[in-house]
Amino acid sequence: MPQQGFHSMLPVPTHDEAARENYSVTFRNMVMNAIPDGERLVYERRAVPVFEKEHGRRPRTRQEARKLMERDPYGQMSSALRRLSQEVLWDTVSDSIERDLPELVARARKTRSGKTRGSLELTPGTEIPRYVGAVDIHAMPGNYDEERTADDVFAGALYDRGVFLRYGGARGPYNERVGTQIADWIRANYPGLKPRRILEMGCAVGGTAVGLAAAMPEAEVYAIELGAPMLRYAHARAESIGTPVHFAQRNAEHTGWADGYFDVICSFALMHETSTSACQNILKESHRLLAPGGLMLHLDIPAWKHLDPLDAARIDWDTHYNAEPFIGKLGDLDTDAVMLKAGFRPDQFIEVRLPGARHPSSRFAARK
Numbered sequence: 001m002p003q004q005g006f007h008s009m010l011p012v013p014t015h016d017e018a019a020r021e022n023y024s025v026t027f028r029n030m031v032m033n034a035i036p037d038g039e040r041l042v043y044e045r046r047a048v049p050v051f052e053k054e055h056g057r058r059p060r061t062r063q064e065a066r067k068l069m070e071r072d073p074y075g076q077m078s079s080a081l082r083r084l085s086q087e088v089l090w091d092t093v094s095d096s097i098e099r100d101l102p103e104l105v106a107r108a109r110k111t112r113s114g115k116t117r118g119s120l121e122l123t124p125g126t127e128i129p130r131y132v133g134a135v136d137i138h139a140m141p142g143n144y145d146e147e148r149t150a151d152d153v154f155a156g157a158l159y160d161r162g163v164f165l166r167y168g169g170a171r172g173p174y175n176e177r178v179g180t181q182i183a184d185w186i187r188a189n190y191p192g193l194k195p196r197r198i199l200e201m202g203c204a205v206g207g208t209a210v211g212l213a214a215a216m217p218e219a220e221v222y223a224i225e226l227g228a229p230m231l232r233y234a235h236a237r238a239e240s241i242g243t244p245v246h247f248a249q250r251n252a253e254h255t256g257w258a259d260g261y262f263d264v265i266c267s268f269a270l271m272h273e274t275s276t277s278a279c280q281n282i283l284k285e286s287h288r289l290l291a292p293g294g295l296m297l298h299l300d301i302p303a304w305k306h307l308d309p310l311d312a313a314r315i316d317w318d319t320h321y322n323a324e325p326f327i328g329k330l331g332d333l334d335t336d337a338v339m340l341k342a343g344f345r346p347d348q349f350i351e352v353r354l355p356g357a358r359h360p361s362s363r364f365a366a367r368k
């Protein structure tokens with residue numbers, strides 16, 4: 001298991017807490033890597049033949065594959081363990097954060113009151129739209145916006161450590177890898193584009209934003225997010241890492257910046273947490289904010305039509321069992337229609353494929 005990159009906002013687990021974290025990572029790896037192989041075998045050899053007998057054909061959609069596996073004992077076990085591993089992960093990570101919380105809050109306050117290279121703009125009273133606020137997204141206790149204490153940073157700490165462990169460090173020591181990959185991709189594909197200002201929408205604790213700021217130090221990196229506890233944490237974390245990012249509590253649907261203010265606008269794993277109408281609004285806002293010649297890359301899940309029904313059902317599992325209500329809808333969305341409605345022309349659409357991606361990395365990508 002790779003070590004998470006050090007910064008001053010990480011809580012320090014005790015020996016027993018670290019042992020439980022190791023257990024939850026091992027459990028999670030088994031659930032996410034070993035069990036799906038078995039699930040594929042069971043699907044092909046046991047479940048599909050049952051379906052074929054009933055319907056005279058193989059399952060065609062993710063819904064058919066899901067319903068089929070919900071009837072199978074292996075599918076039931078896989079689903080139950082997957083949900084359990086998610087709960088165990090958050091629960092385990094919470095222990096050390098709860099203990100260290102007063103100290104973490106104090107460190108973030110100290111960062112804000114000192115001289116910083118980036119900045120933090122909070123807007124008390126920011127409305128949390130229902131598509132984010134109605135449930136604890138991906139079963140994360142308290143969601144992105146819960147304020148447990150004055151100047152809270154709990155949600156940020158939980159997300160930072162939880163995501164690092166959830167992906168076994170695969171997103172980089174600072175969960176920064178996607179930001180680095182976006183910067184590399186821009187340099188390789190648009191060497192003439194020298195962005196002055198980059199905006200990341202839905203930045204969470206700034207993993208991708210920090211990657212962008214480190215890889216493109218000549219650009220000013222802005223990152224927006226709805227949850228204040230996420231942003232206080234993100235700002236202190238980025239300052240401790242030494243990468244200047246300008247964080248702001250703004251809704252990606254209506255950011256308030258002037259037309260054409262950014263040369264690059266990107267997001268990673270934002271769109272699947274928004275409703276269909278919010279996704280449309282975010283694309284329209286991106287079109288408005290992009291300078292001529294600018295690039296937009298919103299990275300998220302592929303369209304269902306490109307996936308085999310069982311693979312699609314495995315991603316769509318989160319819609320039904322992991323409080324990610326909009327994943328299903330995003331995969332169904334007519335990409336061309338929403339891009340055109342947002343103001344982009346077909347000749348502005350581009351294909352983005354980051355290293356290792358089996359499908360195009362962004363369904364919503366364009367050069368203005």
Ligand SMILES: C[S@@+](CC[C@H](N)C(=O)[O-])C[C@H]1O[C@@H](n2cnc3c(N)ncnc32)[C@H](O)[C@@H]1O
Pocket residue numbers: 132144175178201202203204205206207208209224225226227230250251252253267268269270273274278
């Ligand atoms: C899965 S996280 C994104 C991860 C992040 N991009 C990274 O690189 O680690 C999605 C984030 O988008 C935020 N979000 C959702 N809707 C938003 C909106 N309309 N405006 C700004 N942020 C939003 C959520 O609060 C959440 O923190």
